[in-house]
Amino acid sequence: MKPAAFDYIRADNTEQACELLARGEDARILAGGQSLMAVLNMRLAQPGLLVDISRVASLSQISVEQGQMQVGAAVTQAALEWRPGLAQELPLLKQALPWISHFQIRNRGTVCGSIAHADPSAELPLCLLALKGRVLLRSAKARRELAAEDFFTGMLTTTRAGDELVEAVRFPLARPGQGFGFREFSRRHGDFAICAVAAVADAAGLRVAVAGVADRPIAREWPLLEGSALDDALNELAWALDARDDAHMSAAARRHLVRRLGRQAIEEARNSQ
Amino acid sequence: MTDKLMKAQTLHQVTLEVNGHTRRGNASPRMLLTDFLRHELGLTGTHVGCEHGVCGACTVRIDGVACRGCLTLAVQVQDRRVDTVEGLAGSDGTLSQLQAAFKRHHALQCGFCTAGILMSSADWLERLKQQGHKPTEQEVRDMLSGHLCRCTGYTPIVKALMEVAHA
Numbered sequence: 001m002k003p004a005a006f007d008y009i010r011a012d013n014t015e016q017a018c019e020l021l022a023r024g025e026d027a028r029i030l031a032g033g034q035s036l037m038a039v040l041n042m043r044l045a046q047p048g049l050l051v052d053i054s055r056v057a058s059l060s061q062i063s064v065e066q067g068q069m070q071v072g073a074a075v076t077q078a079a080l081e082w083r084p085g086l087a088q089e090l091p092l093l094k095q096a097l098p099w100i101s102h103f104q105i106r107n108r109g110t111v112c113g114s115i116a117h118a119d120p121s122a123e124l125p126l127c128l129l130a131l132k133g134r135v136l137l138r139s140a141k142a143r144r145e146l147a148a149e150d151f152f153t154g155m156l157t158t159t160r161a162g163d164e165l166v167e168a169v170r171f172p173l174a175r176p177g178q179g180f181g182f183r184e185f186s187r188r189h190g191d192f193a194i195c196a197v198a199a200v201a202d203a204a205g206l207r208v209a210v211a212g213v214a215d216r217p218i219a220r221e222w223p224l225l226e227g228s229a230l231d232d233a234l235n236e237l238a239w240a241l242d243a244r245d246d247a248h249m250s251a252a253a254r255r256h257l258v259r260r261l262g263r264q265a266i267e268e269a270r271n272s273q
Numbered sequence: 274m275t276d277k278l279m280k281a282q283t284l285h286q287v288t289l290e291v292n293g294h295t296r297r298g299n300a301s302p303r304m305l306l307t308d309f310l311r312h313e314l315g316l317t318g319t320h321v322g323c324e325h326g327v328c329g330a331c332t333v334r335i336d337g338v339a340c341r342g343c344l345t346l347a348v349q350v351q352d353r354r355v356d357t358v359e360g361l362a363g364s365d366g367t368l369s370q371l372q373a374a375f376k377r378h379h380a381l382q383c384g385f386c387t388a389g390i391l392m393s394s395a396d397w398l399e400r401l402k403q404q405g406h407k408p409t410e411q412e413v414r415d416m417l418s419g420h421l422c423r424c425t426g427y428t429p430i431v432k433a434l435m436e437v438a439h440a
């Protein structure tokens with residue numbers, strides 16, 4: 001399994017990467033390559049040009065300002081995972097990052113790459129949505145910023161245009177009074193999630209997001225529900241995700257996981273407030 | 274800008290540091306790092322299993338960091354430092370501490386997965402050492418989940434890693 005032939009260019013800066021994308025030569029961005037290279041090796045994609053952004057210094061930055069953490073397009077998942085202070089800044093990511101594939105993949109896979117790839121089971125799109133994060137898109141002509149909710153549109157699809165680069169993503173930092181919970185079920189550690197749930201609790205209510213069931217991560221906001229009212233809300237969410245039977249698990253079992261893992265993640269979030 | 278474009282059908286010279294020595298080889302853009310190491314540089318210690326990042330046999334260190342060789346292009350390691358299993362033992366053949374522990378614990382049988390596991394473990398153990406952290410067996414197994422071994426059942430591999438990590 002070798003990739004089909006393509007041209008390759010190592011971009012020096014973001015402007016150049018965007019100009020290359022704008023030429024419309026069936027160009028794809030290569031950052032960590034941990035999704036793209038597997039897809040190329042299996043020849044599920046055959047782009048004409050790969051634009052390697054992994055050495056663009058300005059895209060390799062993590063910056064924290066105005067209550068937000070901005071993570072550039074070339075920042076690896078490992079760089080975030082091993083960042084001192086992440087447990088205080090973004091407790092949800094501290095919990096979720098070790099669930100992404102394996103150590104060796106996180107070492108090279110990028111945060112923005114996972115979000116741009118938009119696998120419906122992936123942890124980072126789930127966390128971005130749960131935290132009401134934002135996606136910063138840039139083309140040769142313009143920049144725009146989208147809420148996570150408006151970015152993911154379906155299985156491996158987003159509102160990113162072909163000439164746009166996911167330049168960075170922004171996660172709002174944890175605020176006092178917030179609690180976070182994360183639960184995931186997969187057949188083996190490191191496999192794609194069959195179901196993953198992220199929960200955020202604060203004084204006003206709950207925000208719950210689910211990955212692995214619908215064609216994209218889906219979030220709901222509820223007041224501080226308790227007991228059977230919470231069970232009912234989780235049940236409604238489980239059915240609303242339109243789970244399908246597949247080779248990994250039945251739709252009924254997936255709905256069960258949404259209810260069970262949802263309850264656990266919410267309890268964890270409320271206990272950590 | 275266009276002078277930097279590497280055309281698909283052309284061979285491009287790639288210069289890098291491999292196991293402490295400067296090496297050069299030719300690669301078309303689509304050539305994987307695994308094939309470059311094995312066929313261009315003759316370093317066949319790095320094994321090729323699944324070629325989509327799952328089995329871990331091809332794991333090498335790029336600038337010290339354990340990565341899948343099969344999910345990296347040869348042209349991406351220009352001017353980088355790459356360490357492969359051939360660089361672990363001393364020049365006189367003395368096994369590294371990790372290799373010696375693998376031998377002692379019979380942590381390999383056919384050996385196909387071993388090179389990748391050794392390279393991952395070397396990076397991981399160095400990072401934990403810097404942090405002064407002694408891993409639990411569960412943490413060792415988590416790290417090993419990125420590698421498939423069909424012979425050993427992993428138990429002797431875990432024992433060897435625990436011995437080195439807690440030495």
